[in-house]
Amino acid sequence: MMLTFIPARMRIPTYVGAGGILLGTAFFVRGGRLWWVGILALVSAAAQVYGAYRRGGEDSDEGALAGSRADERQKYISVRSHALAGNVAMIAAFLGMVAGIAANAIWWWPFGVMLGIVGLAYLFGLSNYGTSDSD
Protein backbone atom coordinates (compact mmCIF):
# COMPACT_ATOMS: atom_id res chain seq x y z
CA MET A 1 0.00 0.00 0.00
CA MET A 2 1.47 3.30 -1.07
CA LEU A 3 0.51 6.37 0.93
CA THR A 4 1.40 8.85 -1.79
CA PHE A 5 0.30 11.88 0.22
CA ILE A 6 3.27 11.22 2.51
CA PRO A 7 6.56 12.62 1.13
CA ALA A 8 8.60 9.76 -0.37
CA ARG A 9 11.42 9.90 2.15
CA MET A 10 8.98 9.81 5.05
CA ARG A 11 7.01 6.74 3.90
CA ILE A 12 9.18 3.95 5.33
CA PRO A 13 9.83 5.87 8.59
CA THR A 14 6.05 6.38 8.85
CA TYR A 15 5.40 2.63 8.47
CA VAL A 16 8.10 1.86 11.04
CA GLY A 17 6.70 4.45 13.44
CA ALA A 18 3.14 3.20 13.02
CA GLY A 19 4.29 -0.36 13.76
CA GLY A 20 6.12 0.79 16.88
CA ILE A 21 3.09 2.73 18.12
CA LEU A 22 0.85 -0.31 17.57
CA LEU A 23 3.25 -2.59 19.44
CA GLY A 24 3.65 -0.12 22.31
CA THR A 25 -0.11 0.40 22.51
CA ALA A 26 -0.62 -3.38 22.64
CA PHE A 27 1.53 -3.55 25.78
CA PHE A 28 -0.32 -0.61 27.37
CA VAL A 29 -3.73 -2.15 26.58
CA ARG A 30 -2.53 -5.48 27.96
CA GLY A 31 -1.55 -3.77 31.19
CA GLY A 32 -0.14 -5.79 34.07
CA ARG A 33 3.51 -5.94 35.03
CA LEU A 34 4.82 -5.59 31.47
CA TRP A 35 3.30 -2.15 30.72
CA TRP A 36 6.80 -0.64 30.73
CA VAL A 37 7.74 -2.75 27.70
CA GLY A 38 5.37 -0.47 25.78
CA ILE A 39 7.60 2.48 26.62
CA LEU A 40 10.63 0.50 25.43
CA ALA A 41 8.80 -0.33 22.21
CA LEU A 42 7.98 3.35 21.61
CA VAL A 43 11.55 4.49 22.33
CA SER A 44 12.90 1.74 20.09
CA ALA A 45 10.44 2.71 17.34
CA ALA A 46 11.52 6.35 17.58
CA ALA A 47 15.16 5.29 17.16
CA GLN A 48 14.23 3.09 14.19
CA VAL A 49 12.23 5.90 12.58
CA TYR A 50 15.27 8.16 12.86
CA GLY A 51 17.50 5.38 11.48
CA ALA A 52 15.16 4.73 8.54
CA TYR A 53 15.02 8.46 7.75
CA ARG A 54 18.82 8.71 7.79
CA ARG A 55 19.19 5.57 5.66
CA GLY A 56 16.77 7.08 3.17
CA GLY A 57 19.30 9.82 2.42
CA GLU A 58 22.18 7.45 1.67
CA ASP A 59 23.52 6.93 -1.84
CA SER A 60 23.00 3.16 -1.89
CA ASP A 61 20.43 0.55 -2.88
CA GLU A 62 19.26 0.30 0.74
CA GLY A 63 19.06 4.09 0.93
CA ALA A 64 16.97 4.28 -2.24
CA LEU A 65 14.56 1.66 -0.88
CA ALA A 66 14.37 3.31 2.54
CA GLY A 67 13.78 6.67 0.84
CA SER A 68 11.09 5.28 -1.51
CA ARG A 69 12.97 6.40 -4.63
CA ALA A 70 14.05 3.01 -5.93
CA ASP A 71 14.57 2.52 -9.64
CA GLU A 72 13.60 -0.66 -11.52
CA ARG A 73 16.69 -2.67 -10.50
CA GLN A 74 16.34 -1.66 -6.87
CA LYS A 75 12.64 -2.58 -6.92
CA TYR A 76 13.60 -5.93 -8.45
CA ILE A 77 16.10 -6.49 -5.61
CA SER A 78 13.34 -5.65 -3.13
CA VAL A 79 10.91 -8.09 -4.77
CA ARG A 80 13.50 -10.89 -4.64
CA SER A 81 14.23 -10.11 -1.00
CA HIS A 82 10.53 -10.21 -0.19
CA ALA A 83 10.26 -13.56 -1.98
CA LEU A 84 13.15 -14.89 0.10
CA ALA A 85 11.53 -13.60 3.28
CA GLY A 86 8.25 -15.25 2.28
CA ASN A 87 9.98 -18.59 1.65
CA VAL A 88 11.77 -18.42 4.99
CA ALA A 89 8.50 -17.51 6.76
CA MET A 90 6.75 -20.47 5.15
CA ILE A 91 9.51 -22.93 6.11
CA ALA A 92 9.71 -21.52 9.66
CA ALA A 93 5.92 -21.77 10.06
CA PHE A 94 5.94 -25.35 8.77
CA LEU A 95 8.82 -26.40 11.07
CA GLY A 96 7.13 -24.69 14.04
CA MET A 97 3.87 -26.49 13.33
CA VAL A 98 5.61 -29.87 12.95
CA ALA A 99 7.58 -29.33 16.16
CA GLY A 100 4.42 -28.31 18.03
CA ILE A 101 2.53 -31.38 16.82
CA ALA A 102 5.44 -33.70 17.66
CA ALA A 103 5.72 -32.19 21.16
CA ASN A 104 1.96 -32.53 21.63
CA ALA A 105 1.95 -28.83 22.51
CA ILE A 106 -1.02 -26.48 22.28
CA TRP A 107 1.00 -23.85 20.42
CA TRP A 108 1.17 -25.70 17.10
CA TRP A 109 -1.91 -24.01 15.62
CA PRO A 110 -0.58 -20.40 15.36
CA PHE A 111 2.18 -21.82 13.16
CA GLY A 112 -0.50 -23.57 11.12
CA VAL A 113 -2.42 -20.32 10.76
CA MET A 114 0.76 -18.52 9.61
CA LEU A 115 1.47 -21.33 7.14
CA GLY A 116 -2.06 -21.03 5.80
CA ILE A 117 -1.83 -17.24 5.45
CA VAL A 118 1.53 -17.40 3.66
CA GLY A 119 0.26 -20.18 1.39
CA LEU A 120 -2.92 -18.27 0.55
CA ALA A 121 -0.88 -15.13 -0.13
CA TYR A 122 1.22 -17.16 -2.58
CA LEU A 123 -1.87 -18.45 -4.37
CA PHE A 124 -3.34 -14.95 -4.42
CA GLY A 125 -0.10 -13.71 -5.99
CA LEU A 126 -0.29 -16.37 -8.69
CA SER A 127 -3.86 -15.43 -9.59
CA ASN A 128 -3.23 -11.69 -9.31
CA TYR A 129 0.06 -11.43 -11.20
CA GLY A 130 -0.29 -14.43 -13.48
CA THR A 131 -1.17 -14.18 -17.15
CA SER A 132 -4.60 -14.95 -18.48
CA ASP A 133 -5.23 -17.82 -20.90
CA SER A 134 -7.52 -15.75 -23.08
CA ASP A 135 -6.40 -13.14 -25.64
Next chain:
Amino acid sequence: MRNRIREQRTQRGLSQAELGSALGVSRQTVISLENGRYLPSLPLAFRIARFFDMPVDKVFDPDDAESE
Protein backbone atom coordinates in the same frame (compact mmCIF):
# COMPACT_ATOMS: atom_id res chain seq x y z
CA MET B 1 24.81 -9.93 -22.41
CA ARG B 2 27.55 -7.45 -23.24
CA ASN B 3 26.77 -3.80 -23.82
CA ARG B 4 28.54 -0.62 -24.85
CA ILE B 5 27.19 1.64 -22.12
CA ARG B 6 30.52 2.28 -20.43
CA GLU B 7 32.22 2.95 -23.77
CA GLN B 8 29.53 5.39 -24.87
CA ARG B 9 29.39 7.10 -21.50
CA THR B 10 33.14 7.68 -21.30
CA GLN B 11 33.18 8.91 -24.92
CA ARG B 12 30.73 11.59 -23.87
CA GLY B 13 32.68 12.42 -20.74
CA LEU B 14 29.82 11.59 -18.42
CA SER B 15 30.08 10.22 -14.91
CA GLN B 16 27.97 7.24 -13.87
CA ALA B 17 25.90 9.54 -11.66
CA GLU B 18 25.27 11.95 -14.54
CA LEU B 19 24.20 9.15 -16.87
CA GLY B 20 21.96 7.71 -14.14
CA SER B 21 20.36 11.10 -13.64
CA ALA B 22 19.74 11.46 -17.38
CA LEU B 23 18.18 8.00 -17.58
CA GLY B 24 16.21 8.30 -14.35
CA VAL B 25 18.06 5.50 -12.56
CA SER B 26 20.55 5.37 -9.73
CA ARG B 27 24.35 5.43 -10.01
CA GLN B 28 24.39 1.87 -8.65
CA THR B 29 22.12 0.72 -11.47
CA VAL B 30 24.41 2.29 -14.08
CA ILE B 31 27.32 0.39 -12.50
CA SER B 32 25.33 -2.88 -12.63
CA LEU B 33 24.34 -2.24 -16.25
CA GLU B 34 27.92 -1.50 -17.29
CA ASN B 35 29.18 -4.64 -15.56
CA GLY B 36 26.46 -6.74 -17.21
CA ARG B 37 25.10 -7.78 -13.82
CA TYR B 38 21.66 -6.39 -14.56
CA LEU B 39 19.63 -6.65 -17.74
CA PRO B 40 17.43 -3.57 -18.09
CA SER B 41 13.72 -3.61 -18.82
CA LEU B 42 12.72 -2.94 -22.42
CA PRO B 43 11.69 0.68 -21.68
CA LEU B 44 15.02 1.37 -19.98
CA ALA B 45 16.95 -0.31 -22.79
CA PHE B 46 15.19 1.98 -25.28
CA ARG B 47 15.86 5.03 -23.08
CA ILE B 48 19.56 4.12 -23.03
CA ALA B 49 19.65 3.61 -26.81
CA ARG B 50 17.84 6.89 -27.44
CA PHE B 51 20.15 8.73 -25.06
CA PHE B 52 23.20 7.50 -26.98
CA ASP B 53 21.38 7.98 -30.30
CA MET B 54 22.03 4.37 -31.29
CA PRO B 55 19.84 1.38 -32.17
CA VAL B 56 19.16 -0.92 -29.20
CA ASP B 57 20.98 -3.83 -30.83
CA LYS B 58 24.10 -1.69 -31.19
CA VAL B 59 24.09 -0.86 -27.47
CA PHE B 60 23.30 -4.42 -26.34
CA ASP B 61 24.88 -7.45 -27.95
CA PRO B 62 22.31 -10.27 -27.89
CA ASP B 63 24.85 -12.82 -29.17
CA ASP B 64 26.87 -12.67 -25.98
CA ALA B 65 24.65 -14.02 -23.20
CA GLU B 66 27.27 -15.07 -20.69
CA SER B 67 25.68 -13.18 -17.78
CA GLU B 68 22.12 -13.32 -16.46
